[in-house]
Amino acid sequence: MTTTSARDLVPRHGRAPRRAGGPAVYTAIGVLGELLITLGFLVLAFLVWQLWWTDVEGNQAQAEIVESLPWAPPPAAAAGESDEATPVVAAPRRDEPPVMPEPGHAVTFATLQVPRWSDEPERPVSQGVDRPTVLDVLGIGHYPETAMPGAIGNFSLAGHRTTYGKPFNRIAELQDGDPIVVRTADTWYVYRVTSSAVVTPQDVQVIDPVPGQPGVEPTERVITLTTCHPMFSARERYIVHGVLDYWAPVADGSPAEILGGA
Amino acid sequence: MYGWLWRRLPGPAPVRAVILALAAVAVLAVCFQWVFPAVAPYMPFSDTTVGE
Numbered sequence A: 001m002t003t004t005s006a007r008d009l010v011p012r013h014g015r016a017p018r019r020a021g022g023p024a025v026y027t028a029i030g031v032l033g034e035l036l037i038t039l040g041f042l043v044l045a046f047l048v049w050q051l052w053w054t055d056v057e058g059n060q061a062q063a064e065i066v067e068s069l070p071w072a073p074p075p076a077a078a079a080g081e082s083d084e085a086t087p088v089v090a091a092p093r094r095d096e097p098p099v100m101p102e103p104g105h106a107v108t109f110a111t112l113q114v115p116r117w118s119d120e121p122e123r124p125v126s127q128g129v130d131r132p133t134v135l136d137v138l139g140i141g142h143y144p145e146t147a148m149p150g151a152i153g154n155f156s157l158a159g160h161r162t163t164y165g166k167p168f169n170r171i172a173e174l175q176d177g178d179p180i181v182v183r184t185a186d187t188w189y190v191y192r193v194t195s196s197a198v199v200t201p202q203d204v205q206v207i208d209p210v211p212g213q214p215g216v217e218p219t220e221r222v223i224t225l226t227t228c229h230p231m232f233s234a235r236e237r238y239i240v241h242g243v244l245d246y247w248a249p250v251a252d253g254s255p256a257e258i259l260g261g262a
Numbered sequence B: 001m002y003g004w005l006w007r008r009l010p011g012p013a014p015v016r017a018v019i020l021a022l023a024a025v026a027v028l029a030v031c032f033q034w035v036f037p038a039v040a041p042y043m044p045f046s047d048t049t050v051g052e
Helices: A002-009 A012-021 A024-068 A131-135 B002-008 B013-042
Strands: A108-113 A123-127 A140-142 A153-158 A179-183 A187-199 A221-229 A236-249
Touching (some): A024 A123, A108 A140, A187 A221
Parallel strands (some): A123 A140
Antiparallel strands (some): A140 A153, A179 A187, A187 A236, A221 A236
16 A cells, blocks of 8 residues: 555656546536535435434523523422322413513523323423524514413413424424413413314414404403424424413412423 | 645655545544534435424
C-alpha cells in the first residue's frame, strides 16, 4: 500500500496525458454520479434528523422546561403507617375558576397531561404558535388572543403530531369524555373531550370563541387542540374540542384523573 | 471525486479510511447542528396550526 502511494506521487504528471487521451466526459459523468450518490445520503440523513433526532432533542428540551418550572408540587398526605406519601385528590370545584392574564410571547405558563396517552410525559404549554420560537423548541403553543385556561371562550392549542417531540402524536386516540388536564402555577383545569374532526388548514373558525360560529358571544369554557393530519403531511388539520369539567386549586391536591383514578 | 480524494490522502489505507470516516462524521454533525434546522422550515410537512 505504501509503495502504491509512493509510486502515485512520482508519475502524476505522466498520468495526465493518458487521462486527456481518454474522453473527459467519462470523468465528468463519474463525478456527477458520485455527487448524486452523496446527495442521496444527505437526504437520508435529513430524514433521520427530522423523524428521529428532532424527537430526541424535543422530548429532552420539553422535559427540562417542565422540570424547571418554579411551581410548588401538589401536596401529598404525610406518611401514615407506610412511608410512602400518598397524593391527595383535589375536590372538583365548579364555581368561577381563576383565569390568569395572557403572558408574553414564548412564555411557558401551563402544562398539559392526557391520561389516555399513558406514558406520555407532562408537556409544557407556551404562548404563541409560530414554529421557530414556540412549536419547534417549546412543544405546545397557545394561539394568542384565544381564551386562557378556565376562561369563557376557546383555549386553543397547537402542537406537532410528528417530529420535534411530537406532543400531539396520539391525538387520534382521544375519545369523547376523555380528560385533558391543564395545570397553571396554582390551578388545575380538567377539560373533557366533546368532539374530534379533520378540517382544512383554512378553517380558522375552529379556534373561534364558539368553535365554528364566528362572532357569537361565548358562554362555555372550551379547549381546542389543533395538529397536522394526516401524519407527516400538512394537508389537513386534526382538531379536538373539549369543555371544562371542573377546576381545583393545586394547593388542594391533584385531580383524580392523573392519579390513575376515574 | 472520491478516487481523487483517496489518492490525495496521506498514509496507508487504514489511516485513509479513518480520516474519511471522521470527515463523514464531521459533515453529518454540521448538517444535524446547522444545515438541517435551517432547511426544515421549507419542508412541506409538520405544519400544525390553522390560519394563514
